Amino acid sequence: MRFTSLGSGSEGNALVVEVSEGASTTRVLLDCGFSVRELQRRLLRAGLDFSDLDALIVTHEHTDHVGSALTLARKARLPVFMSWGTALACGADDGSIDLRILWAGDPLAIGDIEIHPYTVPHDAREPLQFVFSDGDARLGVLTDTGCPTPHIVEMLGGADALVLECNHDREMLAASRYPASLKRRIAGDLGHLANDAAAHLLAQIDRSRMRHLIAAHLSQQNNTPELAKAALAQVVGAAAGDIVAATQADGFDWRTL
Template identity: 65%
Template sequence: MRFASLGSGSEGNALVVEAASGHTTTRVLLDCGFSAKELERRLARLQYGIDALDAVLITHEHSDHIGSALTLARKWSLPLYMSWGTAKAVGADCADVDLHVLWGDETASIGDLQVLPYTVPHDAREPLQFVFSDGARRLGILTDVGTSTPHITSMLSGCDALVLECNHDTRMLAASRYPQSLKARIGGNHGHLSNDAAAGILAELDRSRLAHIVAAHLSQQNNLPELAQQALAGVLGTVAEEIMVASQELGFDWLDCGGS
């Protein structure tokens, strides 16, 4: 199993997860926070087109995650997976799409991938985050969440790879020009993880199998890559430069859940 980001941040999010078994390959898109044209451009960096995707999964209804998902689902006849609350929020429940409703803690099979959605606190209607497995390796995803919960720790422990939100630095957010109401929303229990909060979650996990950690969904106004790297590196006891950061423009290239 391998994964790559097409971009990560408030201007758009999309992650490709791929698993192969024998002569078959399953390739899904997690979130679709770009226009169809922009998504095609970014997929081309991986040598793929939209027609190479088998399904689109959505974490929640915010525009930087839903983007052109309904357009893709209709135009390319792609199955669309999301919670019922998200489907209602974006109108997918009454759209002409192949909608598959996901429920927290209920595994769904998509080709060679096992997809385990889990619930998280975020200011959306019924947000989900995900753990992917090909039967041998586990990839954990946690973005767009306000605070840690025991359930999150349980879901992400024992993963081979982890994409973890490091949205903001608390000092930078406090000093920013954002209105106080927006600062409170971002920093609240249904907002986004700070670097320190992300590090706290990482510290609680069983990391015995962890080969890759990627800091994701960084705010371009209220964070710096080096600050996120330092926070996570402090938990792992490594140098900051060894922590990968998903960027808004480039995301990151393929990573293999098995290691290199």
């Protein structure tokens, strides 16, 4: 199994997960927060095209995640997997796409990829996050949540790789020019993980198999890669330079498990 981010942040998110078994390869796109043209450009950078994708999975209806997902689904004739609440919120239930409904706690298989949806506290209709597996290695993804929960800790435990939200630094957010209402939303229990909250979550999960740790969904206004990486590095006893931070412009390169 290998995975790459095409971009991560408040301006757009997309992640590709790929599993190869013998002569067959399965690829799924997690979120599509970019225009179709921009997504194509980013896929080409990763050596891929629309035709290489087998399915699209959407975490929730916020624009930086759903973006052009429905347009892409129609253009590339891709099945789209999301919760019923997300489908209602983004208008995916109009019959124009091949919609497949996901239920938290009900694993499914797309080709050779095992997918485990799980619930998170976030201010969306019915948000889900995911753990991907090829039967041996596990990739945990958590990009939008307001606070750690025991269920999240359980779902991410034992992952070989973790893409973990480090959205903001609390002091930078407090000092920013954002309206007070937006600051409360971001920092609230249904908003986004601060660096210290992400580190607290990381400290609780079973990291015995972890080989890749990536800080993701960083705010360009209220965080820095250095602060995010330092927070996670302190938990795992590594140097900050050993932690990867996904960027809005480039995401991160292919990682193999």
